[in-house]
Amino acid sequence: MSDAPLFAIAVAAELAGMHPQTLRQYDRIGLVSPGRTAGKSRRYSVRDVAQLREIARLSAEGVSLEGIRRILELENEALALRRRVRELETALADELLRRPGSRVFAAAEDGGVIPLRTGTRTQRRTEIMIWRPRPEPLDE
Structure with missing residues (x-):
């Protein structure tokens, strides 16, 4: 999923099915941190929009914003760990091939x-x- 900042706040809000003010609030509390342009305008990536949709789903199921923040934090940590495992597996395979x-x-x-x-x-x-x-x- 792309992390490139593409969408202005109005477009991201529409794609996520939310009001732009909700996206601003989520940015303030750290649920979704979009990229910024040189003029400090928010730019949301495809990954940010997917995360906003996940926030909406969890919220509809009754999960608190603090619970959602923790879930997203753990999911991001798991993603980073999976990437690191793939990186280490590749390095190990390369090393084994050199022996x-x-x-x-x-x-x-x-x-x-x-x-x-x-x-x-x-x-x-x-x-x-x-x-x-x-x-x-x-x-x-």
Whole structure:
């Protein structure tokens, strides 16, 4: 979902089904913090509008504004943690690929991973070999 500030307050309010004054109040109390232009006008992103809709849904279900603030805070924290996990998984995968002999493995029938030494084959025909060629060294 895009975090780019796109919508003026009137457009964002219409998209969220709210009054512009409600958006100003939510900005003041920190529920949704839109971007600002050089002239200090609010600009809402697609993500902000989705968050405003979620606030409206939770409010309609009887959740207090403080409860909504806490829910949004936890959701944003979970999103940041998921992004960090993906980043670390990518870094780990890259590191494992750089280690000689550590990049060959097989998938077991039950979905488990079986590490193999370079040059060895699996013992069972039900396993699949997955490999990646080493990058060619650059000629200098």
